[in-house]
Amino acid sequence: MKRIQINEDVCIGCRLCEVWCIVAHSKSKDIIKAFKQEKPRPIAMIRVQEDIPISFGAQCRHCPEPICVFSCISGALYIDENGIVLHNSKKCVGCWTCILVCPYGAIMRNEDEKTALKCDFCMEQGTPSCVEHCPNEGLTLVEVSENGF
Amino acid sequence: MDFDYLIIGNSSGGIGGAEAIRKYDKKGTLAIISDEPVHTYSRALIPYYLKGNITYDKLYYRPSNFYNKNNIQTFLGKKIIKLDVKSRAIILEDGESLNFKELLIASGGVPFVPPIKGLNQNNYFTFTSVDDANKIKDKIESGHIQKAVVLGGGLIGLLAAEALSSFNIEVSVVELAERVLIKVLDNISSKICEEILEENGIRVITGHTISEVINNPDDPDKIDKIILDNNEKLDCDLLIIAIGVRPRLDFLKDTEININRGIVVDNHMQTNIPGIYACGDCAEIYDFILDIKKLTPLWPTAYIGGMIAGFNMAGHNKEFTMGMNMNSMKFFGIPVMSGGLIEKPDDGNYEVLTRYEPENMIYKKIILKDNIVKGIISVNSIDRTGIIIGLMRNNIDVSSFKAHLMSDDFDLIYFPREIRNEIFTGRLL
Numbered sequence: 001m002k003r004i005q006i007n008e009d010v011c012i013g014c015r016l017c018e019v020w021c022i023v024a025h026s027k028s029k030d031i032i033k034a035f036k037q038e039k040p041r042p043i044a045m046i047r048v049q050e051d052i053p054i055s056f057g058a059q060c061r062h063c064p065e066p067i068c069v070f071s072c073i074s075g076a077l078y079i080d081e082n083g084i085v086l087h088n089s090k091k092c093v094g095c096w097t098c099i100l101v102c103p104y105g106a107i108m109r110n111e112d113e114k115t116a117l118k119c120d121f122c123m124e125q126g127t128p129s130c131v132e133h134c135p136n137e138g139l140t141l142v143e144v145s146e147n148g149f
Numbered sequence: 150m151d152f153d154y155l156i157i158g159n160s161s162g163g164i165g166g167a168e169a170i171r172k173y174d175k176k177g178t179l180a181i182i183s184d185e186p187v188h189t190y191s192r193a194l195i196p197y198y199l200k201g202n203i204t205y206d207k208l209y210y211r212p213s214n215f216y217n218k219n220n221i222q223t224f225l226g227k228k229i230i231k232l233d234v235k236s237r238a239i240i241l242e243d244g245e246s247l248n249f250k251e252l253l254i255a256s257g258g259v260p261f262v263p264p265i266k267g268l269n270q271n272n273y274f275t276f277t278s279v280d281d282a283n284k285i286k287d288k289i290e291s292g293h294i295q296k297a298v299v300l301g302g303g304l305i306g307l308l309a310a311e312a313l314s315s316f317n318i319e320v321s322v323v324e325l326a327e328r329v330l331i332k333v334l335d336n337i338s339s340k341i342c343e344e345i346l347e348e349n350g351i352r353v354i355t356g357h358t359i360s361e362v363i364n365n366p367d368d369p370d371k372i373d374k375i376i377l378d379n380n381e382k383l384d385c386d387l388l389i390i391a392i393g394v395r396p397r398l399d400f401l402k403d404t405e406i407n408i409n410r411g412i413v414v415d416n417h418m419q420t421n422i423p424g425i426y427a428c429g430d431c432a433e434i435y436d437f438i439l440d441i442k443k444l445t446p447l448w449p450t451a452y453i454g455g456m457i458a459g460f461n462m463a464g465h466n467k468e469f470t471m472g473m474n475m476n477s478m479k480f481f482g483i484p485v486m487s488g489g490l491i492e493k494p495d496d497g498n499y500e501v502l503t504r505y506e507p508e509n510m511i512y513k514k515i516i517l518k519d520n521i522v523k524g525i526i527s528v529n530s531i532d533r534t535g536i537i538i539g540l541m542r543n544n545i546d547v548s549s550f551k552a553h554l555m556s557d558d559f560d561l562i563y564f565p566r567e568i569r570n571e572i573f574t575g576r577l578l
Contacts, residue, residue, distance in 0.1 A: 006573050008566075049562035058561060061575055070165070070456060071449030073193035075210045091207060093197045097449065099531060100477040100486050103539025103572065105560060109532065148575035 001083055003144045004121075004131055006056050011048075011138035013055035017130035018044035021059075024122055024129035040112050045119045046130050047105075057130060057139055060085060060106040060119035064148045068098040068107060068118075076116070083146075084123060089115045152178045152222075154462055155239060155249035157229060159183035160192060161448050162255030162429030162455035164210060169459025171219045177463070179221050180247065182239065186226030187279065188213065193448045195282040196308035200315050208279060229256075229400045234422055251424045251462040254401075254412060255455055258394030258430035258446055267362035271370040273388040276309045288387060289316050297321070297387040298375050300359055302329035304478060306391035307342070310351050311480060313387070321352040321383055323375075325392075328355055333476045335491045337505060338512050338526050345480045345510075357381075362388065394446055396431040409433055411444045416468040418458035426462060428454030434472040438489040438523055438541065445472055471542055477531075483510060484531045488538045490516045490524030499523070504555045513555055520548040530557055539572075 019031070025042040026034035035041065046059035066085045069077045076091035077098060094114035098107045108117040122128040131139045154170050156163045159181050170179060190208040197203045216223050228242040232252075239247045260275035262268070274285050288294060295318060299310045302324025310320045322329065328339040329346075343353045360378045362385075365371040375383040396411040406420050407413040412427035416435060419426050428434075429451030433442040450472055457469040475488040493499040493516050500520075504513040509529065515537065516524035522540045536559065540547060547554060550563040561569055 008569075047560075049560045051562045054562060056562070058573070061573070063575060067449075067453075070452050073161075073191050073448045074207070075191065093194060093203060093207075095193070095477055095479065096484055096486070096531060097477045098535075100475060100488065100534050101449065101538060102535035103542070105533030105536045107535075 001144060001146065002141050003062060003148070004059065004128060005140045005142045006058055007138050007140060008054060008056035010136045011056045012136055013048060013050050013052075014135065015048045015057075016133050016135060017046045017057040017139060018048055020129040020133040021046045021119075024125065025120075043108055043110060043117055045108060045117055047108075057134075058104065058106065059130065060102075060121075061104055061148075062119075062121060064146065067101045067103070071097050071101045073097055080123070082123075084121045085118070086120055086123070087116055087118050089113065089117075092116050150180075150245070151248045152180050152250070154179040154251050154253070155247055156181045156253045156255060157183075157239070158253075158255030158257055158429065158431075159185060159189045159223075159225065160255065160257055160429070160451065161210070162257070162451035163253065164189055165452035165455030166253040166255060166426075166428065166459035166462070167219060167221055167455075169456040170463045171221075173460065173463040173465050175220070179219075180224060181216070181221055182224040182227055182229060182241070182247070184226065184228045185278065185280070188225075189215065190279055191448070192278060195276065195279060196305075196312050198279070199276075199282045199285060199309070200312040205279075231400050231402070232404055232406075234404050234406065234425070237424075252426065253455065253458050253462065254420075254425065254427040254431060255429045255451065256397040256400070256431045257451075259397045260390065261393050261395045262390050263392065265359055265362060267364055267372075269364075269369060272362065272364060272372050273390050276305055276389050276391050277394060285313075285387070285389070289313075289318070294318055294386045296384045297389065298323060298359075298383055298385045299389045299391060301390065301392035302326070302353065302355065303332065303391065303393060304330065304476065305393075306389070307346065307478075307480065309389050309391055310346065311349075313389075314349060314351055318387070319350070319352075321354055322346070323357055323359060323377065324353070324355045325358045326355065329353060330478075333474065333478075333487050333491065334485070335514060335526055337503075338485065338487070338514070338528050341510060341512055341528050342478075342480055342485060345483050349481045354381075394430060396444065398431060409442075413442065416470055417461045417466070418454050418469055419461065424462075426458035428458050435470060436472050436474065437470055438473045445474060447475065449475070473538075473541070475538065483529050485526075485528045486531045486534045487526045488524065488534070489522070489541055491526060492516075492524075502551075502555050515554055517547065517551075520546045520551065522547060522554075532557070533560060536561065 021044040048057045092115040189210045191210045361376040363374040375385045411433040430446035434445040460467040478485045500517045502515045512528040514526045553563040
């Protein structure tokens with residue numbers, strides 16, 4: 001199975017991963033429309049962290065034993081048949097228990113909807129958009145064992 | 150009937166057990182027993198349901214085809230009379246006997262109702278099941294509920310109070326301790342929560358309890374007034390008692406299963422009887438922060454405990470050593486979290502970091518011992534709290550990035566690189 005590897009040595013902090021995450025989760029899938037017209041604008045589910053000279057983009061690790069799924073009180077978080085950790089916002093009540101337990105800080109809050117938000121591995125399009133658009137291989141898709149990296 | 154696996158309880162612990170068993174054993178016969186006659190649902194959602202934030206169907210914890218898909222037989226609406234350890238059987242109220250090879254007891258808790266003068270079977274409500282929520286809903290819909298009293302200022306009581314207040318009911322919370330949420334928050338954070346409640350019209354009465362309920366002379370099932378221990382009288386149309394739950398252990402009477410305050414289990418979640426496991430609100434879980442076994446009635450703990458039990462039941466050795474007290478709460482939209490210690494113990498080399506911004510209703514406190522995080526409280530600044538909890542679980546020395554711990558933008562970037570590498574490759578918990 002494939003997971004996203006974070007390569008902080010080569011990240012240049014350009015934040016294109018955030019930009020393309022937003023585009024990938026927009027209605028239009030168009031960068032101009034997503035940023036200029038869609039309201040509310042989608043929220044990036046990857047976060048670039050910076051403490052110059054270090055930077056990296058980090059998103060959900062899709063853990064083999066996801067504590068967020070185990071802890072979710074509503075059943076909104078689940079593991080799909082490919083081992084990807086997904087979130088059904090229709091089931092989510094915004095209790096934030098997932099935020100309490102995720103050791104990566106990978107779950108965001110959608111304040112408008114009062115629901116959690118997380119990386120969905122761009123399941124609909126194949127390669128995650130952040131990986132696809134990273135100009136410097138700061139994020140790469142690698143093959144890992146069933147137990148993770 | 151004979152089963153390879155029997156699970157008592159259809160809530161998080163039982164489902165955690167069933168899902169773990171099915172991960173490794175797709176064929177073994179498996180049955181879930183519960184006295185509640187409903188598909189698995191999340192009792193943690195009943196405040197949202199009572200309030201009307203979610204509809205009944207959203208209470209379901211797993212999709213409707215869950216039992217079918219996982220080849221699970223159910224005995225729902227069936228009360229258990231006793232467990233026969235010797236013949237390895239469960240006896241149901243209707244006389245049926247279910248034999249098992251491996252058993253998981255995830256029977257949960259029963260609300261504790263103290264003896265109060267004037268209380269009878271029908272003049273109060275508890276708030277731990279969907280049945281309770283429905284009864285309260287019906288009562289509210291029947292009209293004429295203007296004033297309500299909630300006994301208990303713990304999490305369930307306060308959530309019940311908030312839900313009631315959304316119906317324009319005047320709510321008073323009565324808590325015997327000197328402040329609300331005394332088990333999960335410190336003084337400042339619990340005062341902030343009291344403030345939030347009061348600002349939203351809920352009266353919080355601390356340091357007192359109910360000494361008597363006065364029933365309507367024409368209808369003994371209808372309360373007129375509540376009398377507190379200081380003789381204050383409160384008008385009351387609806388009383389909810391929410392002072393806590395106790396492990397549900399009645400069917401274990403006269404068995405050899407070790408019971409302290411809850412069922413005693415080892416790190417494999419196994420009781421003293423081989424092949425009989427327990428988890429959730431009915432069991433005592435190892436708390437790695439306090440280094441003791443204790444009742445830890447929390448949804449995630451029940452699920453993970455059940456899962457660990459399930460793995461072991463299916464022959465896969467696994468231990469649960471990461472139990473801790475931890476809560477995510479929300480009062481009128483303000484998020485509040487706590488994990489581990491809430492107060493610095495008197496002994497030992499503890500350090501406390503705090504940040505309090507009353508004007509923003511932000512409060513943060515981190516308790517450290519020898520530079521290892523042992524406790525966190527965060528009010529209204531909760532993003533990425535899980536990173537701190539992760540530091541606790543992994544016993545990580547924070548000395549090199551302690552200065553960043555309290556800030557709103559605290560993140561993985563501040564970790565030493567070698568720890569971050571471990572984290573990103575999933576080698577930490």
